Amino acid sequence: MAHHIGFDIAHLLAGSMLVLSFVLLYQDRITAVLNVFALQAVMLSLSVAWQAVIQDAPHLLITAAIALAVKAIVIPLALHRIVRRLGIQREIEEVIGAGPTMLTGLGLVALSMLLVMPVGRNVSVLVREDLAFALAVILIGLLIMITRRNAVTQIVGFMSLENGLVLAASGAKGMPLVVEFSVAFSILIAFIVFGVFVFRIRERFDTVDVSGMDRFRGEQGEHG
Amino acid sequence: MALMLDLLAQAAQMFLVLIVAPLVIGITRKVKARLLRRVGPPVWQFYIDLWKLVHKEAVLAMDASWLYRVAPYLVFATTWVAAALIPTYATDLMFSWSADLIAIVALLATGRFALALAGMDAGARFGGIGASREMMIASLAEPAMLLVVFTMALIAGTTQLSAVAVTFADTGVGLRVSLGLAMVAFVLVALAENGRIPIDNPATHLELTMIHEAMVLEYSGRHLSMIEAAAALKLVLYFSLFSCLFLPFGMATTDKSADAMMLGFGSYLAKLIVLSILLPVGELAVAKMRVFRVPVFLGGAFAAASLAVFLLFVSRSF
Numbered sequence: 278m279a280h281h282i283g284f285d286i287a288h289l290l291a292g293s294m295l296v297l298s299f300v301l302l303y304q305d306r307i308t309a310v311l312n313v314f315a316l317q318a319v320m321l322s323l324s325v326a327w328q329a330v331i332q333d334a335p336h337l338l339i340t341a342a343i344a345l346a347v348k349a350i351v352i353p354l355a356l357h358r359i360v361r362r363l364g365i366q367r368e369i370e371e372v373i374g375a376g377p378t379m380l381t382g383l384g385l386v387a388l389s390m391l392l393v394m395p396v397g398r399n400v401s402v403l404v405r406e407d408l409a410f411a412l413a414v415i416l417i418g419l420l421i422m423i424t425r426r427n428a429v430t431q432i433v434g435f436m437s438l439e440n441g442l443v444l445a446a447s448g449a450k451g452m453p454l455v456v457e458f459s460v461a462f463s464i465l466i467a468f469i470v471f472g473v474f475v476f477r478i479r480e481r482f483d484t485v486d487v488s489g490m491d492r493f494r495g496e497q498g499e500h501g
Numbered sequence: 502m503a504l505m506l507d508l509l510a511q512a513a514q515m516f517l518v519l520i521v522a523p524l525v526i527g528i529t530r531k532v533k534a535r536l537l538r539r540v541g542p543p544v545w546q547f548y549i550d551l552w553k554l555v556h557k558e559a560v561l562a563m564d565a566s567w568l569y570r571v572a573p574y575l576v577f578a579t580t581w582v583a584a585a586l587i588p589t590y591a592t593d594l595m596f597s598w599s600a601d602l603i604a605i606v607a608l609l610a611t612g613r614f615a616l617a618l619a620g621m622d623a624g625a626r627f628g629g630i631g632a633s634r635e636m637m638i639a640s641l642a643e644p645a646m647l648l649v650v651f652t653m654a655l656i657a658g659t660t661q662l663s664a665v666a667v668t669f670a671d672t673g674v675g676l677r678v679s680l681g682l683a684m685v686a687f688v689l690v691a692l693a694e695n696g697r698i699p700i701d702n703p704a705t706h707l708e709l710t711m712i713h714e715a716m717v718l719e720y721s722g723r724h725l726s727m728i729e730a731a732a733a734l735k736l737v738l739y740f741s742l743f744s745c746l747f748l749p750f751g752m753a754t755t756d757k758s759a760d761a762m763m764l765g766f767g768s769y770l771a772k773l774i775v776l777s778i779l780l781p782v783g784e785l786a787v788a789k790m791r792v793f794r795v796p797v798f799l800g801g802a803f804a805a806a807s808l809a810v811f812l813l814f815v816s817r818s819f
Contacts, residue, residue, distance in 0.1 A: 285677075288677070288678060288812075289677075289678055292678030292679075292812055293678060295808070295812075296678070296682065296805075296808065299804060299808065303801065375797050375800070376796060376797060376800050379800055379801070379804045380800075380804075382804070383804055383807050383808070383811075386808065386811050387811060390811060390814060390815045393815070394815070405815070406815050409815045410815075
């Protein structure tokens with residue numbers, strides 16, 4: 278196996294993003310979830326910046342800067358503020374079955390690797406690996422959105438999914454900058470919508486636990 | 502003559518782990534006591550304790566069978582063999598060919614099996630509770646440990662410890678997320694296997710929480726000394742395994758001169774001391790878990806280790 282330092286660092290950064298996804302999946306304290314999410318965004322921007330260096334593509338540095346500013350600083354701070362205003366910063370969320378969730382996450386990682394291996398057979402190891410990691414981060418982001426019951430951590434799941442998208446895009450050569458701008462912009466819009474939505478849920482149901490909404494959907498079953 | 506020297510080097514390793522084991526326990530206890538602002542016993546206290554236990558009368562339960570008397574020696578023997586096989590100060594010793602990671606896991610499992618049987622043999626209730634808890638932990642820790650072994654095997658191409666250590670020490674393997682994950686998993690497994698704090702507290706005799714102590718509650722005298730010595734050896738074994746796999750610096754690998762041996766010897770002792778200071782510091786930073794949280798803890802180890810294996814597969818060149 279011929280490894281050089283460029284590959285090693287890219288591997289390290291992308292791999293730690295995946296590990297942080299697992300930490301998000303496992304962690305049940307809301308403030309800790311937000312901090313881990315910010316850390317993942319920092320890793321993402323470092324990873325993208327490193328891609329800019331080894332691909333010799335300076336416009337990726339702008340992508341890294343956007344990721345750092347928006348996802349590592351603005352959104353986590355805003356989420357912290359929302360959590361404080363809702364008064365749930367010390368709340369421990371009940372994660373649905375930590376064990377099965379972790380196993381499902383592992384299965385998703387294996388699945389994304391199996392998917393990427395045949396597709397990326399004739400590209401470099403680096404690109405294939407980035408794609409596999411990115412797909413795994415995306416799938417785990419979806420899993421977080423499914424297993425969480427708190428609206429705030431569901432938002433974190435969505436944002437983490439988007440981290441995976443950017444990672445995939447930075448690995449593939451030649452993503453135009455305008456795409457990156459529009460994605461970052463739409464994330465901010467989505468975030469504002471989510472923010473308003475969380476407060477509406479709170480006003481209407483006195484909780485941000487989305488299982489509280491089941492009663493109002495006409496599913497009379499378990500809640501009577 | 503060369504054969505004699507080889508034998509001598511191997512014997513030195515065997516007795517080194519045996520002699521250093523009580524000292525390691527002594528250091529961890531002393532550091533823990535100092536961190537709690539107690540004076541604590543001197544670091545050689547454990548040698549004195551063992552000496553005292555050997556000379557005390559051994560009391561047997563009335564309906565204990567031969568198994569109860571044999572088990573302590575079996576536990577001690579398997580643990581000692583496993584600890585003596587791990588390369589500590591030099592690789593490629595005389596019996597290094599048999600120091601396979603899977604063999605070492607199996608040796609430890611044999612010892613644990615004997616101890617669990619003995620715990621149930623006396624017919625006391627605590628022994629049974631301890632044995633069943635110990636087996637639960639073992640059944641969760643071993644899959645994680647085997648995945649760590651697979652990670653090593655995929656990187657180094659062998660499960661033989663000596664060759665793994667040479668691969669890591671002499672040829673740079675680069676920055677690997679897999680190795681970091683394997684290290685995390687290994688530390689979690691080692692904490693569980695040695696009954697250290699998030700899982701079990703080695704210093705407690707509180708009925709509801711004890712695991713290892715519950716199994717050996719009935720033992721006394723020379724039997725207890727064997728079990729205590731085996732527990733100390735097991736800690737040294739995990740420390741040596743950690744330094745052999747993740748910190749293989751300073752070991753005498755290809756150069757087998759006296760200087761290189763001395764360097765390996767010194768660095769091994771230094772690694773042991775550093776690890777036995779880090780262990781109590783880490784222990785004081787966390788709280789003990791409920792028994793029912795243990796599967797989640799070891800599930801984390803399993804997840805980390807399997808991620809390590811997956812990452813190796815994806816970065817493999819075709």
